[in-house]
Amino acid sequence: MRNLFPDSNAAWAALVIVLLPLLIIGAGELEERLRQRDSKFQATVSTIRIWVVPLLTLWILARALLDIDEGNFFLRVEASALVLAMAVTGLSAFRVVVERLADRPRRTGRRPIPRLLLALPRLLLILVALWLLIAGVWRVDLSAALTALGVTSLVISLALQDTLSGIASGFTLLADQPFAAGDWIESDEIEGRVIDVNWRATRVQDRNGDLVVIPNGQLATATITNFDRPTRLHRVMVPVQIERTATPTAAKEMLLDAARSTPGVVAEPAPYVWVTQIADPVVDYQAYMFIEDYTLAPRVKADFGSLVWYLSYRHDVPLPNPAQDLYLFDGAKTAIEARTTSADIRRCLVAAPLMAELDDDVLDQLASSASLTRFERGETIIVEGEQSDLLLLHEGRARLSVRQDGSDDLDVLDFDAGEVFGVMDEAPEMDGAALVVAMTDCDVVTIPPAAAGRVISEAPDLAAVLEQIAATRRRRIHRVLRHHERDAAAATETATEDGDDS
Structure with a gap:
């Protein structure tokens, strides 16, 4: 076995002659199987078969068999093409993985992964490919460039400190995850559903259907209310005034009937009613109901108010008269009556x-x-x-x-x-x-x-x-x-x- 390949070049030649056909045939078979299954990884395997394997073979032939120096211009061009082909292959595979992760909420019901986190590996892959091209293939000394880059970064940091602060706040939000895409939040009188969180800002769609862009630096220092966490259950409170002539028992029964009949109100936890103030000539009540979708809160309050108006007549529970009347109050006479x-x-x-x-x-x-x-x-x-x-x-x-x-x-x-x-x-x-x-x-x-x-x-x-x-x-x-x-x-x-x- 030791004398089988006395010349190392012969060993490399045999390896190329045997390995190259096997790789091409294997990649072709794998590509056909993926095509039959309608897999999105077919394009990645096709790039490996058409570009990566031939370019890798040419580089091995040039270095091992022909003993061409690394500084040769054409060899560097060929190595650059190989690095770019490998980078394109990696980006193609990563794109399929990102699409699957982005589609995970629809398939499994789990929370979506922020797009900023999904973009970081792609950025890292591009930086590694550039480093291999510049420092590995073309032998460019990056020490001076890094020094200049450090000084430039300092100047840019001072000039764009607000923007960089927003970027840092974006990473903080992604790490802490107080909300995710799809959550309904409220912050500084801005209320809406989170559409997307990127490296600079968070996009929210409000109840009017308008898109509100909130800088991450503002969100990082603001108080955020998340109506979808830890559960989607939310309590809705509606104040109601009823004439004092109605007994609290009758008034509570009327309000509870209205709450239980309101669409969107869940049965458990059950609605309840409190007496908050006994005044003249009305008594203040607060009706509490629970919903599982915060977006329904305004509609639930409106429907509840409509039902209270109708049920007040059926239960003989009078509501306050909104008319402005002037009464001459005689305390002694009223007490006697x-x-x-x-x-x-x-x-x-x-x-x-x-x-x-x-x-x-x-x-x-x-x-x-x-x-x-x-x-x-x-x-x-x-x-x-x-x-x-x-x-x-x-x-x-x-x-x-x-x-x-x-x-x-x-x-x-x-x-x-x-x-x-x-x-x-x-x-x-x-x-x-x-x-x-x-x-x-x-x-x-x-x-x-x-x-x-x-x-x-x-x-x-x-x-x-x-x-x-x-x-x-x-x-x-x-x-x-x-x-x-x-x-x-x-x-x-x-x-x-x-x-x-x-």
């Missing part, structure tokens, strides 16, 4: 079936001593042992429950308008307390014990009915407690058996 009178309470008593059959004198006595009170939904109206009044539910709905320590309330029965409740002197012995809670906004007539006792003594039929009602409710409470105790005992027994089995 707003006060509940005995006649109002008498009408409430007459509306109850249990009280409607009482004599007029008895009704007048009750009306003169009773009072009308409003309770909000969820508010406790009465707790056993804390109050001895007789209560009449005029409007709304309430629920009688038994509250026990360490467990949920036990629901006993519901009260509708016209029913009475209150004193339960013969309530059963139990751990906890019986209480009545408003299920909706309730208007309750409160009759003091003295007045109730006086009326009951004068109306024995009413006393018998009230006693029958109290007895029925006591039995109901007994039955609910027995069922609860039985269920608790069964649950304890089951848990004990499971523990023994384990």
Whole structure:
């Protein structure tokens, strides 16, 4: 084997004779396969087959076989062509890779890579090719050029410091990535979707469809709000004023219905409403809704406002009148008119079936001593042992429950308008307390014990009915407690058996 190629030139010749056909044939086959697959790398392989391989072969023949000096002009031209062909090949392959990376958001849904980062490898490849041509092929001493370049760079830096600052800020933004192309951002009263981030500026398309170019130096020192990160979920707040005559419960229900019916509002997290200020003659509310696309925020606010106008009539929740009227306010007269009178309470008593059959004198006595009170939904109206009044539910709905320590309330029965409740002197012995809670906004007539006792003594039929009602409710409470105790005992027994089995 040592004497197979006694002459090194023969070895190079054999290598060229064998390797060159193999490279050309292999590149041709690879190009055909890529063409059949419609691959974009076909152009890169074609450049290698047509230019890189022949030029590399000529350079090897000239240097190894013909022993031509490196300083030969024609050899330097041929080497320059080889370097340029290799650079074009690299740029062609890199262009395909960049196109795939740029198309990645559409294919995978991932965030796009900034174009400035994709341009850096291409710039580096061009600089390396130029260095090989100038310093490697043509043997040009770059030390003096680099020195001159350093002085020139200093002068240019002083003259273009604002521009260079923008470039540095662009690299800072790309490294920190507070936003990417496609994100909706706001900065210094500029709001829009990011179109592109380059080495000097960021281009944003605002809601008007106009293109706004923001220098990166300005963005680097500004406060940026990104509405797409960390999630696309965004809260929309809409202030609403409603007349004070509407109850907060009714107003909140109306606003929540409008929020849930607004297109673009998500179900989870659910909308909610706060009372922010109680003024005269309006109450200020704030409705909060959540959307998954910030671009819909103006439309959601507009649609919500339209629905509030329509629903205010359906829910009988009046909105403020925008007309400018002049009122002469009489505080004393207004207070007297707003006060509940005995006649109002008498009408409430007459509306109850249990009280409607009482004599007029008895009704007048009750009306003169009773009072009308409003309770909000969820508010406790009465707790056993804390109050001895007789209560009449005029409007709304309430629920009688038994509250026990360490467990949920036990629901006993519901009260509708016209029913009475209150004193339960013969309530059963139990751990906890019986209480009545408003299920909706309730208007309750409160009759003091003295007045109730006086009326009951004068109306024995009413006393018998009230006693029958109290007895029925006591039995109901007994039955609910027995069922609860039985269920608790069964649950304890089951848990004990499971523990023994384990």
